[in-house]
Amino acid sequence: MNFLSSGPSPSTSHCRPVLALSLTAIFVTLLGGGNQAAQKSTTEDKAAEINARKVPQISFTQQIRPILETKCLECHDPEERKSNFEVTSLAALLRGGKKAGSAIIPGKPDESPLVQYIEGRRQPQMPKGRAPLSDEEIALFRMWIEAGAVDDSPIVDAGRDHRSGAAEPEKSRAGERGSGRAGDSKSLLNTALFSEDNEQLMILRRSLRLAMLAKPPIPPQVETVTFNPIDQFIAARWKEAGLSAAEHQPELCDDRAFLRRVYLDVIGVIPTVQETGRFLSDNSPDKRAKLVDELLARREDYAAHWTPFWEEALGSQTTRVQGGIPTRGNYRDWIFKSFANNRPFDLMVAELIDPSMPGHKQAGQINANGRIYSVAYIRSDTPTDTLQSAANVAQVFLGTGMKCASCHNHFLNEEWPQARFLAFAGLFAKSDLELVRCEKNSGKFIPAKFPFELPDAPLIARQNNVEARLHRVAQLLTDPTNPRFAKTIVNRLWKRYFGLGLFEPADDFRLDRPPSHPALLEWLADDFMRGGYDLKHTIRLILTSRTYQLRYDPKLEDHFDVVKPAEPRYYRSPSLRRLTAEQLIDSIRTATTQILEPRKRTYLDKISTALTRSLGRPASRNEISTGRPDDVAVLQALELLNGEEFNQMVYGGSILGQLARHLNDGTSANSFFYSETPPVTEQKTALAAASNNFDDVRLVSVLNALYLISLSRPASQEELSAGLRFLKSSLPPPSRRMNLAPVEEVWLDDNLPPGAKTEGGGRGDSWKWVGRPEYPVFSGTRAHTQGGDNEFSQHLVQGATTPLRIGWRDKLFTYVYLDPKNPPSEIMMQWKQSDWEHRAYWSDSDRKEGSPDPPSRHWMGPLPEKGEWVRLEVPVTEVGLKSEEGITGWSFDQAGGVVFWDKSGVVRIPIDPMLETLGDVLWALLVSPEFQYIR
């Protein structure tokens, strides 16, 4: 954007100098003094520079990483992470641990903590409790660090076939990487041979079977700039098709587009202003690769972004019965943990299917209507259950739609006669399945058999035992010689990051519908398997490719049309992708609060709303799906326009208040800029001196802040002008802007609201009024407490004739007193609208990783101070209360201890026209296509 290079310039218009001055300031702030225009023009050169960088004498992949994996990985793997330190990648080494910071300082072996630890100059000497490294090994580290500590893995080091001449170490490593288990192949073999652990056997089998694979296709030589082999395949295809892109490569996207794209793709949210600043002001040539690593290392955020996809793909449900039919159970935590720990994908899938895997997920037994059902991903209670389980596995993990073939030969896919599918499905049953054609039993049983030929593998299962059959099918499914498995998942990754798969539809791999880049697909699948079925490895490869980093261009965008499946796709531009419900909501929360709270991420929320449903998030996952349509519909638009939930998020975030204060009194809006820059107020003061219109300066900085929080960039000159016009025509003049004081309305003190009745929670609890002098009272003559002595007790009021009216911005308050001698372990309040699904609680105990924090159970913080009256406040939006209906019930709950409660009610925050106007600007930015789409 050209506005960035425009400096102060003489102008006739009144606000022009202000604009220009202020822009420069923002600009300086943004770039930390750098020059973005210059930077942008050299991105390409720098990329080429990385590419051309010489391979150092010591190879990270071939010499350093094997040592790290055999000597260090046991404790410093992604699961153990002793001292918060892992050795899985160069980025991890650079990030370092909590003790010494960055483990290596490139070029400075003596100062590198890693060298100090292995040499024993720092204690404890590493590897702790084991024999020290040999002098030769230490020397390798020193030389590698001396030479700049370069990662020569194929992602960074593009031009070279990384496997040539390194087949052996690669192969043995493939078996281990990501598995969290160290050891060379020989010790691995011995451990596994004597192990009862199917996971170990599987890892061993994987490494032996990988050795049987034919060599993958060699990335074609091309003359254009490539970052890694992916680009070679893609560029070769351009040349083959005679596209001009072969000579004139499509441009890379600018840093801002990349920043948003990669944030949304890896962790599912936009960056905060701080993060934006850090990246945009970073001038290092490999900043994009660094960012990819940084984001991939945010394991919980990464897992949070993957979880909804897999919940839908597996049909994971939080209820155990649905429509009177048992579900497959709840896999949310399992999915989250598997991705947070980057479990090798083959182990994950085996774990899902094979009951003999140590991590097998079994949701248990339930009793519905007197019947016992098993709840498991694979269900085989009836032949229909079996067929559906098998069809689901085929669809999700083999990219093959087989449902049609359940009852007859596949209509459209000759590859799948019914008998072939039934043979496959038989592997998921306790015995062979009968051929039932169009609802007529044939008396003919089809022997179970895996549908693909795998060399030297037993493809059949004769035991009449479902566990044995599932064990077998899990082996065959994930076997390296079964090409469909790896191709299906790498294609899903490709589709996730480019918008369109190498084969489409991604669930319907057909012989008669070849992928757009067969050799690339094969190469990616091969690389994925040899890399230890490591999803992050392949994701990193894709995200650091030049192809992923191309600029969005609708003229070059590919499309897929089921009617014309053979239309080629060239990937000269990514596809424009609409944000998912989770990406949108989490990003808006990030924008309006500048905090990404892992426990508040939308995927955890069990509440389905009109907004989430309209945005395509399924209300229940009763049927599996591996992707959502990114339709636009009036129903959605009405939610964005008038939906209370959406507008609450936009207008209710803390950010608007801060900006309004800045506008009012010039309070620092520093937090919207970058920490390493001088406080904005100083700049503003300087600017103000140069301007006659203090208000304009503030308006401009507020507008820029709004652009930064929402679109992760400052506003252009034209955008500032448009924004100023809008603000000036809508805002009250400065003299009439005021902060209206909040108004408190008491609902419950010494008396109940009219019509309301008190109740206990139903287990002998009751409502008990207490008074001075025996008991503490905050207001009036009495307080209340619970009357029973249950461990978990509640007392409540409900049935008020006039509901307590609330507005979006309002807060509910109460006063509470915890007995210091006998405090509770948790306190909670619940509110009733149409239901009681609105709870806020205070507790000291740490909650479990990934445990939900929906409005129906919202953690407010640790327990308040004991032995004194404390005021508690809960914003109504935090607990999902709607302003359309009032509150008719209020419950006071505690876990153990003695607790007194007093005056309760609502704090009404008056509508502030200034806040509303800023909110209108923010609304427009958050609804704008630039925010709603990934480009």
Add this chain to the structure above:
Amino acid sequence: MSKINRREFLQAGATAAAGLGLSPFAHAMQSTDSGKSAAKLIPKADAMILIWLPGGIAQTDTWDPKKHTPYRPGMKGSDILGTCPSIPTSADGIFLGQGLENIASAMNRATVLRSLTNETKFGAIHLKAQYYMMTGYLFPAGVKVPSIGAAVARTLGRRNPNVPPYIYIGRDIDTSDEEKLFISEYTGPGFYGVNYAPFMIPDPAKGLSTLNAVGEMKLDRLDRRQEYLRAITGLAEKELQTANKVSDYMKVMEDARAMMDSPVKKAFDYLKDERPETIKAYEPEIGQGYVQDKSYYFGNRFGHGLLLARRLVEAGARFIQVEYQYGPFKGFDMHESGKSRMVEMKKQIDRPIAQPIRDLAQRGLLERTLVVITTEFGRTIASQPAAGKEPEGFAERHTGEDLVIENEKMYGFHGHFSSGNCMLFFGGGFRKGWLYGKTAKSHPMVPVENPVNLTDVHATIYKALGIPADTSYVTEGRPFYVTKDGKGKPIDALLA
């Protein structure tokens, strides 16, 4: 600013500021997508109101009355044939259960189907039977199956570009768990996606909340906000502006705004527009104080929903579903006190259902509007009145021989009966004053004449609307049909 001016202004704004298409309605016009079928049908109906009464209505007390067998202590279950007398209707030879006098007076316009039967016996499972009735596929189907409303909306599109094609009235969406949300799924668009999702109107009195500006926002502020959105979109990168997806998106935003001024919005003002006696005619004849379960009373919601449905048909809606909200063991889901609860339920539905038939007929709209009444299954005599004690499918052949009716609470039809169910059709190309199918006089009261299956009934409804039964849409690379496997055969005997 007047409406006309404002619209012109919007259009000009859209064109000038963002270069995004001419008409805010263009998207709506395009959203018809008639699916694939070799056949062509001439539609008899342009709109449909589906009156959905889930819970499992005892057909013997309503649409298919049997001999009245009054309660006596110690009578055998098999002795209960009907808990109320039959009443004649305006159609010769068609009788209904007592308490449905208003509907009876409209029966000269109705086709009554009494022989709907299912191969699948749903046992205790209401939701599965409801799913089947609403989609024509057994759950789980392996695919997210669209409901009838979604299939009609997709295939026929909008009648009026500013009126949503699928509107659903009268149910709160209970989001407290996935089990409850499951209900929303089978009235939803399935794999068709959000463009064919119903516009949910839980309470007709409150209307569709998103057609009103949010919070305290004034319309002029709403419009200025949207104008600003257009302005900044017009300043975005060229690549974004020229993308079709972006222009579609911006069009839909305009479309949504236009809907706020459309006839659909006006339809919600029924309390203001309609005469008091008309409103009264849509209200039930029983107040909350007179029902046994006071927690399950929706007041005028159902009746006003039907009034709203009539007004929406007049405004140009395509498909409207009006539900008497389902609740397990509530409403028509009767296990104990079946007789007395049925009396109450009839009072709740009789007037509200009859009135739109009269109104539509009087306005000459019934000819081209199909009104269908249905529930998920019928009822029979079970071995126990209490719920959930029945082995699957057992009630279907149980005759009540060994059940002794000890008290009045046990008097009524309490077993789920998948083998026998009724449906009513008014207008829209169905025959008038016509009876089809016959069931046994004693238990089990299975169809003994012209039994029909649901797939064919759906095909008949679709035929009336001009939709071939083998109309299909592609999902997961294969066609998926509006009737099961595209095999529904319309029952021409039901059609005029």
